[in-house]
Amino acid sequence: MSDPWDGPAGQATRSRSARVPGQRAPESDGARPTGGRAAARAAARAGGGRRARRARPVRRGRRILKAIGICMSVLVVVTAGAGWWFYQHLNGNIHSVSLDGKGGAEKADAFGRTPINILVMGSDGRTSKADCKLGGGCSKTGVQTGSNADVQMVVHISADRSNATVMSIPRDTMTRVPACKDSESGQSTNGYYGQINSALQYGPACQVATVHQLTGIPIDHFVKLDFSGVVKMSDAVGGVSVCVSNDVYDTYSHLKLSKGGHTLKGVAALEFVRSRHGFGDGSDLGRTISQHIFLSAMIRKFKSAGTLTDPTAVYDLADAATKALTVDDGLGTVKKLVGLASDVNKVPTKRITFTTMQTGADPNDTNRVVVGPGAKTLFSTIADDQSLTTGSGKKSAAASATAKATATASAVPASQIAVTVENGTAVTGRASDIAAALTDQGFSSATTTANAPSPAASTTLTYGTGQKAEAKTAAKALGLPGSHLKQGTGPGLTLVIGSDWPSGNGYPGGGSSASPADTKTAVGGAHASTADQAKTCAKVSPYKTVELNGVSMTPTQAYAAARGKPDSDS
Structure with missing residues (x-):
């Protein structure tokens, strides 16, 4: 049967008096549709005919579109809320302390750019059950208060972000600690002559002031890490690759590794950076060199393509870092820490130089050291924003000569x-x-x-x-x-x-x-190296620096004698 509206020019082919199937009664004003499009529209409004039935899918489509719009709006709100929660969560992890101007101030270069100097501190504090378990020594005292800065590194990032220098200060260095007061604990001192790492007992700002006074280098910021922080950070990056020149067993830090390369996570990483009897001459000087090897490997891991492009890895790293660190107010937000990470990331690994402050024997104590010849020149080089590598990334003549x-x-x-x-x-x-x-x-x-x-x-x-x-x-x-x-x-x-x-x-x-x-x-004499030296192995001490079952021996001999003890990375 043909459609009633298929006539030419939209005219009906039936008599005007013919009723359209399903047509409603005339409107109250007595007007009737006379046919064509007007009649079709009237019929559609009346709910009759095929046109009326076709209107229903249109309404369903609109409802579907509306539902999708609502869902998208909810998704945007939820996503934004999750991002905001994540940001606030990370900010809430950070513990910051004011420096109170204790570290001096950097001077801008001719282009208005300012270098960055950060004191990185590794605390030996057993101020939590976790750190007591990792560090030991709490069996009689329980959880302790106060800590020493057993790791101290001045990290200098040049004003043009083209190079960086990391200078370790041995913890056994004797120096003058200025008058200080810890803003959190209230503990204070009028100043004294003593071991440099003890200044942290009077707060991070005191440690910064002590290093600034010793070196003359302005210290803008500080970052403090405890035992558990090292564990968290090494786990967050998926382990750190290191190499040892021989079998080593440090019976004090408990580091036990076979000769060659290893990927260290968690407690094993902590044992490596804490080992002072396993490497070099068995003193804190040897430990700074192995720490440089560890940090160089960690920097390379940070810069690797897989680390910072994996959202899960980035979240784990950010969460671990903010939980593990105590920083100054100038780094006390995620935004500021991200900015710092970006500045560090701009420096090529071949232009990041690691050094150890030159020392001499303390005439009053053979177990302590004092600032040695050459150290003042190293201090002024850092303070004057001078690079220790060439523009090509090769070691400067100084570093090559030392090697x-x-x-x-x-x-x-x-x-x-x-x-x-x-x-x-x-x-x-x-x-x-x-x-x-x-x-x-x-x-x-x-x-x-x-x-x-x-x-x-x-x-x-x-x-x-x-x-x-x-x-x-x-x-x-x-x-x-x-x-x-x-x-x-x-x-x-x-x-x-x-x-x-x-x-x-x-x-x-x-x-x-x-x-x-x-x-x-x-x-x-500063043991200069650069962060791109991936094949450098930590030199195991050839001296009898450890003791096993009451017998003094070398770390390699101790490894052989302790066959029953599993390796740190096993």
């Missing part, structure tokens, strides 16, 4: 090598000049000077039995050819300056590493 001076067959650090320098020339002060050049490169502060028994035409370095390696280290630092070394009958190293070396700190034509460049002096 060459210490890369010998001997395991004895330059800091343990003392030289008696004798003047065999007619030039006044020659012995003092050369002695200063040695100590500026990290040789022992026990290096002494004297006049030679008689004038000498040629310069010679005489060494005692078993001290040839030490003599080579000293000769390389001064550019002295091997033909000028000879074994003597007495102990120690004696350098006689001859008339063939009338001036300068490097032997003529010898390629001395003792040039007067400031950056060279800055890193002399």
Whole structure:
């Protein structure tokens, strides 16, 4: 049957008197549709015909669209609310403390850019049950109050964000602690001479003030991390890859690892950064170097593509970081911490230099150290915003010279090598000049000077039995050819300056590493390295620095003797 409205020009083909099927009674005004589109519209309003039935899907579609709109609005609100909750949650994790201007202020460069200096502190505090379990020592005292800054690193980010320097200050350094008062505990001091790490007992601001006073470097911010914080951070990044040069078992920190590479998480990571008897010479100086290796690996992990592009990893890292850190008010929000992370991320790993403050033996206590030769130059280099790497990312001449001076067959650090320098020339002060050049490169502060028994035409370095390696280290630092070394009958190293070396700190034509460049002096004896050195292994101590079952032994011997104890990363 044809549609009643299929006539030409919309005209009906039936009589006007014909009733349209389903047509309603005439309107009250007596008007009737006369056909065409008007009649169709009237019929649609009357609810009759196929057009009326087609209107229902339109209404359903509108209802569906409206429902979708409501759902989208709810989703936007929920998502925004979740983001806001997450932001507030992270902000709520952060514990911040005012510095009260204790660290001085940075100066802007010619372009108005300002460097950033942060004191990173690792606390030894057992101020919670978690830290008591990790650090030990609470069996008699229980949860303790107060803590020391056993790790102290000045992190300098240059004004142009092109380079950075990380300088460790050994915890055993003796210095003057200024008058301080902890704003939280109320504990105060009028100032004293003591071990630098003890200043934290009077609050983080006091530790900052002490480091600022010692180095002259303005400290803008601080970040404090406790035992459990190290565990949380290493877990959040999925572990940190490190390498050890030999089997090692530090019976004090409990670190036990076989020779080679390892990925450390949780407690194992904490044992590694706490180990002071496992590496180097078994002192806190050796520990700073292994900590630099650990931090370099962590920085590389942060910068790796998989870490900061994985939303779950980013959340875990942000949550762990904000829970683990105590910071100053200037870093007391997620936005400010993100800004700091962005600044650090701008610096290439090859231009992040790690150093350790040069030290000398404390004349009043063999277990303590004092600021050594070269340290003041390192301080001023950082304070003056000078880079320790070249624009290409290669080590500066200073860092390269230090590496060459210490890369010998001997395991004895330059800091343990003392030289008696004798003047065999007619030039006044020659012995003092050369002695200063040695100590500026990290040789022992026990290096002494004297006049030679008689004038000498040629310069010679005489060494005692078993001290040839030490003599080579000293000769390389001064550019002295091997033909000028000879074994003597007495102990120690004696350098006689001859008339063939009338001036300068490097032997003529010898390629001395003792040039007067400031950056060279800055890193002399500072164990400089850069964060891109992924293949560097922590040097296990060759000395008997640990004890097992009452017997002193090397960390490698202890590893062999403790076969039944599982490795830290097992």
